[in-house]
Every structure is written in C-alpha cells, then in structure tokens.
Amino acid sequence: MKQYPWAVPAIIVVCAIVLAAGPLVLPPFYVRVGQLMLYSSGLAVAWAILGGFAGYGSFGHAAFIGVGAFAAGLVEERFSSLPTPLLLPLGLIVGGLACAVLSAAVAYPILRLRGTFFAIAMLGVCHVCAELNNNLDVLQGSLGLNFPAITPTGWDPANFFYQLYLAAGTIVLLIAWQIRRSRFGAGLLSIREDEDTARMLGVPTERYKRIAFVVSAVLTGLLGVIYGHSLGYITTDSVYRDDTNLSLVVYSLLGGMGTLFGPVIGAFMLVFITQVVLARLLDFHLFATGLLLVVLVLAAPGGVLGFVRSYRLRRRSTAAAPAE
Amino acid sequence: MNLIAQTLADGLVLGGIYALAAVGFSLIFGVLHVINLSHGILVLLGAYLALIFSTTLHIDPLLTMPMVMVVLFAVGYVYQRFLIQQAVDRSPLGSMLLTFGVALMLQNIMIWVFSPDMRNITPTYAFTSFKLGPIAFDAVRVSCLLASLVLLSCLAALLKFSPLGRVIRATAQQTLAARLCGVNVRHVYALTFAVSAAFAGAAGIVIGIILPFSPADEGTWTLNAFVVVVLGGVGSPAGALIGGLLLGIVSTLTAQYIGPSFPNVTMFLLLVLLLLVRPQGLLGNAFAPSR
Numbered sequence: 240m241k242q243y244p245w246a247v248p249a250i251i252v253v254c255a256i257v258l259a260a261g262p263l264v265l266p267p268f269y270v271r272v273g274q275l276m277l278y279s280s281g282l283a284v285a286w287a288i289l290g291g292f293a294g295y296g297s298f299g300h301a302a303f304i305g306v307g308a309f310a311a312g313l314v315e316e317r318f319s320s321l322p323t324p325l326l327l328p329l330g331l332i333v334g335g336l337a338c339a340v341l342s343a344a345v346a347y348p349i350l351r352l353r354g355t356f357f358a359i360a361m362l363g364v365c366h367v368c369a370e371l372n373n374n375l376d377v378l379q380g381s382l383g384l385n386f387p388a389i390t391p392t393g394w395d396p397a398n399f400f401y402q403l404y405l406a407a408g409t410i411v412l413l414i415a416w417q418i419r420r421s422r423f424g425a426g427l428l429s430i431r432e433d434e435d436t437a438r439m440l441g442v443p444t445e446r447y448k449r450i451a452f453v454v455s456a457v458l459t460g461l462l463g464v465i466y467g468h469s470l471g472y473i474t475t476d477s478v479y480r481d482d483t484n485l486s487l488v489v490y491s492l493l494g495g496m497g498t499l500f501g502p503v504i505g506a507f508m509l510v511f512i513t514q515v516v517l518a519r520l521l522d523f524h525l526f527a528t529g530l531l532l533v534v535l536v537l538a539a540p541g542g543v544l545g546f547v548r549s550y551r552l553r554r555r556s557t558a559a560a561p562a563e
Numbered sequence: 564m565n566l567i568a569q570t571l572a573d574g575l576v577l578g579g580i581y582a583l584a585a586v587g588f589s590l591i592f593g594v595l596h597v598i599n600l601s602h603g604i605l606v607l608l609g610a611y612l613a614l615i616f617s618t619t620l621h622i623d624p625l626l627t628m629p630m631v632m633v634v635l636f637a638v639g640y641v642y643q644r645f646l647i648q649q650a651v652d653r654s655p656l657g658s659m660l661l662t663f664g665v666a667l668m669l670q671n672i673m674i675w676v677f678s679p680d681m682r683n684i685t686p687t688y689a690f691t692s693f694k695l696g697p698i699a700f701d702a703v704r705v706s707c708l709l710a711s712l713v714l715l716s717c718l719a720a721l722l723k724f725s726p727l728g729r730v731i732r733a734t735a736q737q738t739l740a741a742r743l744c745g746v747n748v749r750h751v752y753a754l755t756f757a758v759s760a761a762f763a764g765a766a767g768i769v770i771g772i773i774l775p776f777s778p779a780d781e782g783t784w785t786l787n788a789f790v791v792v793v794l795g796g797v798g799s800p801a802g803a804l805i806g807g808l809l810l811g812i813v814s815t816l817t818a819q820y821i822g823p824s825f826p827n828v829t830m831f832l833l834l835v836l837l838l839l840v841r842p843q844g845l846l847g848n849a850f851a852p853s854r
Contacts, residue, residue: 525671532664
C-alpha cells in the first residue's frame with residue numbers, strides 16, 4: 240500500500256458506494272441491522288482515534304453520544320420553527336460544539352491518568368454526565384426528549400438513516416485515515432508505544448493527546464446526534480449506555496487494536512453476532528458477550544487483523560526459510 | 564449540629580464498609596497490576612453465599628463469615644491461577660477486559676440462579692438501636708462497622724507480620740527480585756487474589772446485612788472500590804480505610820445536604836479534584852503502576 244497512498248481512501252469510497260445500494264436489495268430487518276452496523280463502526284473508528292492510535296482506551300465514550308444527542312435535541316426543540324432541512328445541520332453543530340467543550344474541559348485532569356485508570360475515570364465521566372442529565376430538569380433526561388422528524392418526503396426513514404450513517408461512517412473513517420498518515424498520527428502512535436520516550440524526543444504528547452481526545456469526542460457526539468434523530472425519542476438511559484461503553488472497546492479488540500479497518504471489521508462482526516445469531520436468546524446476551532471477551536483476550540489478543548498479520552508473517556518466514 | 568454529627572456518624576459507618584469492600588481490589592492492583600472488574604461480583608457472591616448459609620443453617624449472618632471466606636478464597640485461587648494468569652503481563656487492557664468478561668458471565672449466571680430481584684439478609688437484631696448522647700446508632704450498622712475494622716486490621720497484620728505477607732509485599736515491590744530470591748511468583752499472585760476474594764466475600768456479607776442487593780449491583784461496587792483506591796492510595800489497608808471513610812462521609816453529606824440523586828457527581832468531582840492536587844492518592848503511590 241505504501242506506493243499507492245490513495246488506494247486506501249479509494250477502497251473506502253468504493254465500499255461505501257457498494258454499501259449504499261444495500262437498502263435496495265435487503266429486507267427491512269437487515270436494513271435496520273445494517274444501520275446498526277454502520278453506526279457502530281463509525282463509533283468504533285471515532286473511539287479508535289484515541290483508544291487505538293494513542294493507546295488511551297476510554298471506557299466512557301457513551302458520555303459524548305449522550306451529550307451530543309441531548310444538546311442537539313434541546314436546541315432543535317427550541318428552534319423547531321426552522322425549515323426541516325436546516326434542523327439536522329443545526330443539531331450537528333450544537334452537538335459537536337457541546338462535545339468539544341466538554342471534552343476540552345475534562346481533558347486536562349483525565350489525561351493525566353494512564354492505562355486502566357484513564358479507562359475507568361472515563362466511565363466515571365459518563366456516569367456523572369448521565370446523572371446530571373437525568374436530575375437537572377432543564378435537560379429533560381428523565382422525562383425524555385422528542386426529536387423532530389427530519390426524513391425528507393418521499394424517503395423511507397430506515398433507508399434515509401442508513402444512508403446518513405453510511406455517510407457519517409465514511410467521513411469518520413476518512414478522517415481517521417488522514418490522521419493515521421499525518422505527523423500528528425505518527426505522534427499518537429509514538430504515545431501508544433512509549434509516552435515518556437516520545438515526550439523526551441520532542442513529541443508534544445500533551446497537546447496531541449488533547450487534540451485526539453477532542454476529535455474523538457466530537458466525532459462520537461456527531462454520531463450521537465444522528466442516533467438521537469433515528470430513535471426519535473430519547474431518555475438518559477437510551478443514550479448513556481454502559482453496554483455501548485463496553486462495545487466500543489470490544490469492536491477494536493475484536494478487529495485489531497490500533498489498526499484503521501480493525502474497528503470496522505469488529506463492529507460488523509459483533510453486531511452480526513448479537514443481532515442476527517443471538518437475536519432469539521436475549522437471556523443469554525450478557526453471558527455470550529462475556530464469553531466472547533474472555534475467549535478473545537486469551538486466544539486472539541491482536542484481533543482479526545492481528546491474527547491475519549501474524550499468519551502472513553509466519554508464511555513469509557517459512558517461505559524464506561528453505562535456504563537454511 | 565445534631566444533624567451534622569449524625570450525618571458524619573452514618574458516613575463513618577458507611578465508609579468502613581466501603582473500605583472493606585475496596586481493600587481486596589486495592590491489593591490485587593498493588594501486587595498484580597490488574598484492575599479486577601469482577602471485584603463487585605465477588606462481593607455479591609459473598610452476599611448470596613451468606614444468605615444461603617444463614618438461612619439453611621439458621622445462624623447469624625456474621626457467623627457465616629469463615630465459611631464464605633474459605634469458599635471465596637478457593638474460588639479466587641482457581642480463578643487467578645487458571646484464567647487471569649494467562650492475561651497478566653500481556654496488556655493492562657487485556658487483563659481488565661478478561662475480568663470484565665468474567666463479571667458479565669457471572670452476573671448472567673447469578674440472574675439465572677438467584678433471579679434479578681433485590682434481596683437482603685436480615686439478622687435477628689435487625690431493628691434494635693441505641694443512643695450515644697444525641698446520636699443514634701443501630702445495632703446492625705455498628706456490628707458491621709466493627710467487623711470491617713477487625714477484618715481490615717487482620718489484613719494489615721497479615722501483610723505486615725506473616726511470612727505470606729512478607730512475600731506478597733516483596734512481589735509487589737520488585738517482582739523480578741522476588742523471583743530471584745526463590746519466591747514462586749505465580750503462587751503468590753494466586754494467593755494474593757485468593758485473599759482479596761476472601762475479603763471481598765466478607766465485605767459482601769456486611770453489605771448484604773446493611774443494604775439490599777441484586778446481581779445488577781456489581782458495577783456499583785467495582786466502581787466504588789476503584790474510587791476508594793484512587794482516593795486513598797493503592798496497595799495498603801490503611802489507604803483503603805482512609806479512602807473508604809472519605810467516600811462514606813462525602814456521600815452521606817451529599818445525600819443529606821445536596822440531594823440523594825447526586826452520589827456519583829460529588830464522588831467523581833472529588834476524584835478529579837484529588838487527581839489535580841495529589842495524583843498519587845492521599846496515602847502512598849496510587850499511580851506508580853499506571854505511569
């Protein structure tokens with residue numbers, strides 16, 4: 240891929256165009272599953288900008304889904320007299336701004352922590368946001384919040400949100416790709432490998448971490464805004480979800496931590512397993528997710544892509560070996 | 564004035580229990596550098612075992628403590644030796660996710676076995692109380708606080724004076740050096756985990772007597788343990804005690820004067836404040852392993 244720098248975005252765009260045709264051929268149930276897959280992979284990639292590249296795995300990213308969705312919903316409710324096509328952009332701007340402000344504010348204390356401490360402190364951030372949102376009446380968390388219908392006339396809502404998620408996911412993935420190949424991305428990778436050495440060598444680790452945190456939070460928040468619209472009605476419990484917090488980690492782990500496409504693969508796989516394979520076994524969900532986690536950590540700590548890569552390396556080394 | 568004194572007294576009682584529930588978590592983190600997200604499940608396991616033992620044997624729930632601790636000691640040893648050991652030293656996120664996976668599985672099993680309903684353990688002296696000056700204490704809470712303090716002292720003594728304690732401390736300070744001196748590190752890891760699980764179980768009994776519990780509570784207890792450890796400092800019973808008491812007092816004060824629905828908010832504001840001012844925790848060196 241090194242000699243064709245534009246191959247990756249080309250692949251992403253071609254895949255997106257192919258996927259855009261999905262709702263034309265799929266039955267309605269699978270369009271919904273597809274929505275969830277695209278939404279989840281967008282979130283997974285946004286999470287991985289911080290968690291995968293910089294190695295700061297957050298356990299509380301649902302905070303930004305919630306803050307984004309509620310900020311957008313509250314403002315759109317106030318300005319509901321605006322023409323419908325303007326509502327979503329307005330919501331996206333407000334939700335993104337709210338997440339940017341929140342993440343910039345918590346970045347300073349939270350990013351002093353590393354590893355698991357950072358992960359759980361983020362869980363705390365998520366719980367605090369959820370609790371405030373639930374208990375302050377202005378924010379309507381416990382009462383619930385209605386979103387205006389934004390589907391243009393003539394569109395099927397399921398199809399509309401499918402395309403919206405697809406567009407958002409593609410953009411997030413392209414942003415992640417651009418970050419990965421930039422100087423900034425190399426800095427993030429060096430933070431993951433050895434933060435103290437990177438700092439010593441002149442990488443502005445504090446600034447890079449903070450920027451990655453804000454970018455990741457804003458992208459998560461934007462997806463949260465779309466999610467709020469697709470649900471139509473949200474309460475605190477429907478957006479600040481601990482299973483989302485967990486899933487975001489599992490997506491990267493399943494696909495391959497720190498890779499560009501790993502989170503996408505992981506999200507598609509996990510959503511397929513839980514929504515299609517285990518659809519009838521609701522009592523079994525916790526157990527199955529737990530078992531999957533245990534098996535993954537023990538058997539394939541590098542995820543799918545890590546597994547493929549080590550297999551390729553092994554083949555290459557056996558191909559080179561016969562000289563001996 | 565009375566109200567403040569009463570609130571503080573309640574906070575201390577609650578804090579003693581938080582401390583007991585967190586000490587095992589702290590020990591595991593200090594020695595194994597593993598964040599044990601299944602800690603809350605071990606606490607609840609203790610509570611359910613106490614419920615079963617005390618109702619089938621018709622004895623006081625606090626007297627089931629030796630049995631519960633023995634069972635959880637065994638469970639902890641096996642769990643560490645055969646599962647967690649595989650992920651220790653591979654990556655911090657890996658071991659954390661492993662324990663989280665186990666927590667999810669056990670929570671689901673608990674829901675199947677014990678139903679998702681709230682339970683509580685009621686000892687015979689449940690509704691007696693006495694007054695010390697103007698402050699009221701109920702017998703249950705005081706006996707639970709005493710049990711917590713006794714257990715924490717026992718653990719402190721165990722770590723400080725016994726040969727096992729010496730080996731555990733040596734492993735925590737310098738794993739490699741301990742290994743060179745002939746310490747079987749894997750065995751010590753498993754024993755540490757077993758001791759922690761036993762104390763989590765003991766904490767579960769005390770919690771079960773004071774508060775209602777259900778399988779869904781495990782997250783709360785894990786999170787509380789985490790906060791206590793960050794506040795107090797990692798690895799020592801004294802740190803857990805300080806952190807626990809602080810958390811207990813803060814949460815009762817919040818419930819009394821700000822509103823009962825904001826426990827997490829003040830808890831984490833306190834946490835963030837402390838991280839800014841004294842990132843190593845009040846005692847000791849909470850973040851040495853995380854830096």
